[in-house]
Structures are given as structure tokens and as C-alpha cells.
Amino acid sequence: MGKTYKWGIIGPGNIANKFTEGLQILPNVEKYAVASRSLEKAETFKTKYGFEKAFGSYEEMLKDPALDVVYIATTNNLHFTHTMMCLEAGKAVLCEKPFASNLSQVKQMIDKAREKQVFLMEALWSRLIPSMIQFKTQIENGIIGKPFLFQCDFGFISPFDPYKRIYNPELGGGSIPDIGIYPVFTAIYLFGKPETIQVASVPAPTGTDRTTSILFKHKNKEISMLTSSFEMLLENEARVYGEKGSLKLHRMFHMPVPLSFRANDGKETYIPLEMVGNGYNYEAAEVMACLDKGLIESPAMPFSLSLELMSTLDEIIEKAKNG
Numbered sequence: 004m005g006k007t008y009k010w011g012i013i014g015p016g017n018i019a020n021k022f023t024e025g026l027q028i029l030p031n032v033e034k035y036a037v038a039s040r041s042l043e044k045a046e047t048f049k050t051k052y053g054f055e056k057a058f059g060s061y062e063e064m065l066k067d068p069a070l071d072v073v074y075i076a077t078t079n080n081l082h083f084t085h086t087m088m089c090l091e092a093g094k095a096v097l098c099e100k101p102f103a104s105n106l107s108q109v110k111q112m113i114d115k116a117r118e119k120q121v122f123l124m125e126a127l128w129s130r131l132i133p134s135m136i137q138f139k140t141q142i143e144n145g146i147i148g149k150p151f152l153f154q155c156d157f158g159f160i161s162p163f164d165p166y167k168r169i170y171n172p173e174l175g176g177g178s179i180p181d182i183g184i185y186p187v188f189t190a191i192y193l194f195g196k197p198e199t200i201q202v203a204s205v206p207a208p209t210g211t212d213r214t215t216s217i218l219f220k221h222k223n224k225e226i227s228m229l230t231s232s233f234e235m236l237l238e239n240e241a242r243v244y245g246e247k248g249s250l251k252l253h254r255m256f257h258m259p260v261p262l263s264f265r266a267n268d269g270k271e272t273y274i275p276l277e278m279v280g281n282g283y284n285y286e287a288a289e290v291m292a293c294l295d296k297g298l299i300e301s302p303a304m305p306f307s308l309s310l311e312l313m314s315t316l317d318e319i320i321e322k323a324k325n326g
């Protein structure tokens with residue numbers, strides 16, 4: 004086993020709970036520190052999961068010399084500021100998706116990681132989950148023959164509330180950055196950055212996008228049809244159709260889920276998968292495997308992939324503003 008790493012959490016909200024549940028099954032983890040704007044909230048989280056220290060300020064936590072790596076789980080608008088703070092303090096970073104608010108910020112974060120020679124990775128957890136990895140591997144191995152079409156959506160009903168994170172423009176809300184990022188990421192992961200992008204979008208009263216459909220055409224002529232929405236329950240599946248049949252990541256495709264192949268005669272076969280934990284453990288394990296090797300960038304979720312993803316999201320969000 005490699006070294007044991009002292010983890011710190013910035014922003015102990017909704018997702019930090021799920022991440023910590025995944026984190027704590029790993030043998031080389033020390034649940035070390037939690038920082039919130041509220042000391043009371045940090046103390047509550049610390050006690051709930053058995054962390055060693057609680058801080059009422061992010062800056063104070065980053066001064067702790069023993070801290071190795073920080074998971075940033077604040078709202079979308081704060082990822083850039085908090086990542087830069089951590090890198091400046093010499094702490095390795097795993098930062099929630101979307102990596103930042105725009106491409107320019109992502110470039111600055113990567114430049115800072117390189118300047119400081121400190122590890123940085125976007126917490127696009129789906130990338131490290133075995134079902135997603137097998138999805139790509141099976142397609143590359145030719146199970147469906149030549150791939151033609153990728154269909155994927157992510158939608159649930161969240162009643163409009165201007166103060167909710169997902170509807171609030173000041174907190175980086177919108178269905179594209181919040182959930183549309185998963186279908187977009189999967190399309191890029193499978194077929195590369197799209198060559199053409201078409202978008203149709205309907206905004207919420209706050210101006211952030213509420214429902215958005217996207218059409219990509221990729222280099223080898225694959226087409227991706229993607230939708231994200233906060234006003235309807237969609238299938239939340241991912242399926243690639245090819246000449247020999249189709250391959251499907253089942254409902255909640257971005258999580259650890261079953262994977263099946265449907266031949267053109269209709270016969271469905273499940274592909275065996277071995278998965279442990281709630282899925283967040285895989286991204287945390289990847290961070291520590293990279294740190295063991297002295298890397299500043301993950302080969303699985305490299306800077307180039309985060310840059311392609313953010314530049315594609317920027318273009319989609321810009322096009323969505325025009326309806």
C-alpha cells in the first residue's frame with residue numbers, strides 16, 4: 004500500500020457527505036480536516052464522520068502543514084477561487100465539477116498547478132467509475148461495430164426557486180453546468196471534442212438554463228443527442244447505437260450502474276462488472292494513486308480533458324443564451 008493521505012474538505016454541504024462516504028472505505032485515507040464558513044457546521048460534519056479537526060475558515064485549514072489533499076465541494080462560482088487558494092498553499096486539489104466558471108479560469112488553475120508543481124484534478128467522478136470505463140472499452144473493442152449515435156439525458160423535477168443553487172446565476176446555476184455536464188462529458192470521453200454544436204434551450208426566470216438539448220457531430224461522424232432538464236424526469240440513461248446493436252449504461256448512467264448490450268435481433272446481454280462503494284471512492288483512489296507516483300495531473304482525467312469539457316460547455320452556454 005502507498006502512503007496514507009490526510010484529506011481536508013472545503014464546503015461540507017450535500018455532496019461532501021456522499022464524497023466522504025466513498026472516501027472513508029479507502030485504506031490509505033485519514034479523515035483529517037473539515038472547513039466551513041461556519042465553525043459549528045464544520046464541527047457537526049467532523050463529528051458525523053470522525054474527522055480530526057474542524058475549521059471555521061477555509062484559509063485557516065490551508066495553513067495546517069499536515070494537510071495533504073483538499074476536496075473542494077463549494078458552489079460552482081467558488082471553484083476557481085478555492086482551487087487557487089489550495090494550490091497557492093501547496094495542497095493537492097480534487098475540485099468538484101464544473102471545474103470552474105469558464106475556460107479562462109480553468110487555464111489559470113492548470114497554470115498554477117504547473118507553476119507550484121501541485122496535483123490538480125476535476126472531480127468528474129463518472130470518469131473513474133468501472134461501468135463508465137467499461138462503456139468506452141466495450142465500444143473500442145467493437146461490441147457494437149461502428150458507433151453511429153449517442154443518446155443521453157439527465158433530468159429531474161426541481162420546482163423553481165430563485166434562491167436554490169441550481170437556479171441562482173450568482174452561484175453558477177443552470178442545468179448545463181450542473182447536470183448537462185455529464186452527458187456532455189460522456190460524449191467527449193467516447194468520441195472526442197465535437198466538431199459542430201447545436202443547442203436549443205429554455206431559461207428559468209432567473210436566466211439560467213432550465214432545459215437544454217444539444218446536438219454534436221464528432222470527428223468520425225458520430226452524432227450525440229443530449230438533454231438536461233430541471234423540469235422533467237428523463238430516462239437518465241446513456242446508449243450508443245452502432246452497426247451491430249447498442250450498448251446501454253442503465254438509469255443514472257453517471258453513477259455505478261449495470262451495462263448491457265442489445266444485439267440487433269433484440270437479445271440483451273449484461274456485461275459483468277465489479278464495483279465497490281458508492282462511486283466517489285474511485286476518484287479519491289485515483290488522486291492518491293497519482294500522488295503516490297508524484298504526478299501533478301491524472302492520466303485518467305488529464306488537464307486536456309477538463310479543458311475540452313470546459314471549452315465545450317462555454318460554447319453550449321453561449322449558444323443557450325440565444326434560445
Ligand SMILES: NC(=O)c1ccc[n+]([C@@H]2O[C@H](COP(=O)([O-])OP(=O)(O)OC[C@H]3O[C@@H](n4cnc5c(N)ncnc54)[C@H](OP(=O)(O)O)[C@@H]3O)[C@@H](O)[C@H]2O)c1
Nearest residue numbers: 014015016017018019039040076077078079099100101168
Ligand atoms: N459529483 C456529484 O455527484 C455532484 C452532485 C451534486 C453536486 N455536485 C457539485 O458539488 C458542488 C456543491 O454542490 P452541493 O449540492 O453540495 O451544494 P450545497 O450543499 O448547496 O453547498 C455546498 C457548500 O457550498 C458553500 N455554499 C453554499 N451556498 C453558498 C453561498 N450562497 N455562498 C457561498 N458559499 C456557499 C457552503 O460551504 P460552507 O459550509 O462553507 O458554508 C456549502 O456547504 C457543486 O459544484 C455541484 O456542481 C457534484
